[in-house]
Amino acid sequence: MNAARDARILDVIRALDEGEVSTYGDIAETAGHPKLSRLVGRLLAVGVPDDELPWWRVVNAAGRLVPGHEAEQAALLRAEGVTVRDGRVVAAPVGRFRRPARP
DNA sequence: CGTATGACAACAA
DNA sequence: ATTGTTGCCATAC
Numbered sequence: 001m002n003a004a005r006d007a008r009i010l011d012v013i014r015a016l017d018e019g020e021v022s023t024y025g026d027i028a029e030t031a032g033h034p035k036l037s038r039l040v041g042r043l044l045a046v047g048v049p050d051d052e053l054p055w056w057r058v059v060n061a062a063g064r065l066v067p068g069h070e071a072e073q074a075a076l077l078r079a080e081g082v083t084v085r086d087g088r089v090v091a092a093p094v095g096r097f098r099r100p101a102r103p
Numbered sequence: 104c105g106t107a108t109g110a111c112a113a114c115a116a
Numbered sequence: 117a118t119t120g121t122t123g124c125c126a127t128a129c
Contacts, residue, residue, distance in 0.1 A: 001126085024111050034112095039125050041110040046126095058110075066110050 008032065009040055016057045019080040020094035023061050063089040 009031040016022055022030075024037040033039070044055050056076040059065055065073045065087050074084045083091040 025113085028111085033124095035124055037111040037113095037124085038109075039111090042126060043110095045110050055110085060110075061112060064110095068110085 005031070005033065005036075006039075006043055009036075009043055010053065013040075013044070013053050013055075013058060016054050017094055019082060019092060021057050021059060021077065021082055021089055021092040023059060025061055027058065059089050065089070 009027060012027050012031045013022075024040040025034075027040050028034060028037045031040075040058075044053065044058060055066070056069075056073040057080075065084070070087050074087070077084050077089065077092075081093045082089060
């Protein structure tokens with residue numbers, strides 16, 4: 001396990017603010033590993049040691065919500081002013097979310 | 104040791 | 117826009 005790299009990625013996620021939605025790829029790139037979008041998802045799936053990460057502010061490049069937690073995630077996002085429509089994020093207030101889910 | 108799977112993504116055709 | 121292919125990391129079998 002590459003603690004340093006993982007910690008960096010977790011740090012990026014932790015830095016997400018209210019109403020700010022990001023993607024796996026963007027997070028990976030920000031962490032300095034443009035190709036490791038998959039690792040980002042894995043880290044979130046496994047869970048976090050101590051902290052509680054804002055997992056609901058992370059969606060895939062298409063804006064699709066996390067399978068199995070869509071309802072919950074949608075609720076959390078809407079509570080922060082994010083526009084969610086039919087299971088996908090359409091727009092976000094602080095959105096680093098640029099890659100509109102080709103509707 | 105080789106394959107398949109998963110909260111993914113970029114690119115080609 | 118949709119479908120396939122390739123890249124990448126970690127884990128399970």
